[in-house]
Amino acid sequence: MTDPTLLKTPLHSLHVALGARMVPFAGYDMPVQYPTGIVTEHLHTRAAAGLFDVSHMGQLRLDGAGAAAALERLVPGEIQALKPQRMRYTLLTEESGGILDDLMVTNMGDHLFVVVNAACKAEDTAHMKRALEPAIKVTPLPERALIALQGPEAAAVLARLAPAVGAMPFMSVKAETLEGAACLVSRSGYTGEDGFEISVPAEAAERLTRRLLRESEVKPIGLGARDTLRLEAGLCLYGHDIDRSTTPVEADLAFALGKRRREQGGFLGAATILRQLREGVARKRVGIKPEGRAPAREGTEILDAGGTVIGKVTSGGFGPSVDGPIAMGYVASAHAAPGTALSLMVRGTPRPARVVTLPFAPHRYYRG
């Protein structure tokens, strides 16, 4: 029986009607897969278009003069120079340099629109309120659902409902009316594919989702395939690949640090993070390709050629497009170069693996 304390997204009854297997995730009862299964869903997303319910994620708006400058106290990203209708990936950091969450920030002109991870949203909101209010008003948007349409056919499909979305650049947003509902469409995602994330009023979410599912290219995709798609794309999962014990530099997310921010600092954790940029780090997040077929799961110990433990796998499993096991983890920096031979301790047996350049599956974002 379903845990009655679990929250439901506005698409919950649709998932059940579609035959999804529901599992608890970040306090929500979420679809891990539909009857066709994770591998089929994954490959379908890479070949056509997959539709994901990500309404459990936290959507917020930040209002007030100087919101971008204020938010920059909490993130190392360049927010002030973000052009209107553009979004950026950044990180909420803490004084130690650790990562509180990763998030998307969009310049909406008169306010900032922010999307954070489901498991972090309560703490993120409290953190931002403490640091930014009263000058900047932090408003959660629980009345909005979020769906993602991902894959090479996503643009053709969504353009049938709103022709202008086809020309949207990667990491841009556009207000669009979809199925009569005022939506915010962004060209972004978590699969490595071209695609969109659509913030839609909760009451219109099922109508829009059913409309999209009527298109022959679109199938519903669960959290299981969402995880294999993002792992192949080399993208971090908060709470696994990044958390308060890892810094942006260790996590190889320095691309998310703005140039001006590197020079000026002025964000939580800047002392540690900027020092690590200058002096290097003791460990780094890398891609790992196990040889053979055996997956190495999260928590698997990583050994160097001499048998010394040099790190741990933080995400590991099977990549359906790679058609084999794939993993990410942290290793001592001396072993972080692509091609470095490693061993993975799987069920007491060391198995050969190599450091590889991420992603495992090439990104296919729309660059215009």
Add this chain to the structure above:
Amino acid sequence: MTVRYTKDHEWVRVEGTTATVGITDYAQGQLGDVVYVEVPEVGRKLEQGKEAAVVESVKAASEVYAPISGQVTAANGDLAGEPARVNNDAMGQGWFFKMTVANPKELDALMDEAQYKAYVEGLG
């Protein structure tokens, strides 16, 4: 020929002095796409209820326990190249290994098909 089932969702089919072991159709359905199987080497002695093999789905690794005690006489090498056989034919081509029957009485503690069916229905 006797087929028996465990609460951990293994099946064991006894023909003469040899038992063939696999996981049930219910188990493969719960696991989802099987992507890797590790079968025991021939000659290994297995003890009832102890770990004998590993089956991995996209999501997770699961242990397969020996339904009875005995010695491994054959392992299904086809699963290395085609682990999806476990999904497509759990009770047939998806078998894991064959073993001797060290103590036939151990079979008495296992479920027959009707009992297993009722057991699975009870799991909801």
